[in-house]
Amino acid sequence: MIMKCTVMSVRRRCRSWSRQRGLIFLLLVVFGMVMTTRFLMENDKEVEEQPPCTVSKEQRRELYPLLSAVSTLLSRLSITHFLCFDSLWGAIQESGPLPWDAHAHFCALNEKVSVHDEAELLRAFRRRGLTLEYSSAEGQYTIRNSSAEVSNFEAPTVRVVLFEEDARVHMLRRVGWRRRLLPPDCDAHPTLQCFPPNLAAVPLPLRPFGPLTLPAPREDIDLLKFHYPETWWRPLQPHC
Structure with a gap:
């Protein structure tokens, strides 16, 4: 009888300890879930409070002189x-660069650029303290300030994207060997980034862009319709 009570007591203690362990485990799981939820909520709040992209005042101060020098030089070369692109969006929405954009975009007519040989262009930009790099695949020049000091932020650039008229479709299309392989079907190949020549007909209107006044297409919204056919009617969102 004593042995039976002892066995029963042990069983009761085992069941009690099992229940306690289960309760402790459940409490630990609940505590972990609560802490995880709080951490995620606080993290989301921090993300919401921080801007998706930041452009420092130093970057802005370097962008404007660079942009002015590039536009002045292109004008002197009769280019x-x-x-265009994000910079045109910025000119319409902000009268300057988009808040998250540290760079700038010009579109240019390739027929005006091709009048000058590459060495002439390089010398012209070098005399202004600028470096000029050309991507034959993208049909795009990237221009930097060669005297920019090393700093903790990305140095601004001006990207000049080249377009030329395709007589088969009577549209301006982007140059570059990646696109030359495509047939001249602007609707079937959006990467050609076509738009009508009349939007680039001189004389071009001027638009405020921060402290500068820069050339813009004749119908800015029309150009955005061609380059952003699915989103042109709403403000451009950050993509960085």
Whole structure:
């Protein structure tokens, strides 16, 4: 009888300890879930409070002189150029660069650029303290300030994207060997980034862009319709 009570007591203690362990485990799981939820909520709040992209005042101060120098030099070389892509968006929405954009875009007519040989262009930009790099695949020049000091932020650039008229479709299309392989079907190949030549007809209007006044296409919204056919009607969102 004593042995039976002892066994029963042990069983009761085992069941009690099992229940306690289960309760402790459940409490630990609940505590972990609560702490995880709080951490995620606080982290989301921090993300919401921080801007998706930041452009420092130093970057802005370097962008404007660079942009002015590039536009002045292109004008002296009689190269038709105008604000486009994100910079055109910025000119319309902000009268300057988009808050998250540290760089700038011009579009230019390749027929005006091709009048000058590459060495002449390099010398012209070098005399202004600028470096000029050309991507034959993208049909795009990237221009930097060669005297920019080393700093903790990305140095601004001006990208000049080249377009030329395709007589088969009577549209301006982007140059570069990646696109030359495509047939001249602007609707079937959006990467050609086509738009009508009349939007780039001189004289071009001028638009405020921060402290500067820069050339813009004749119908800025029309150009955005061609380059952003699915989103042109709403403000451009950050993509960085």
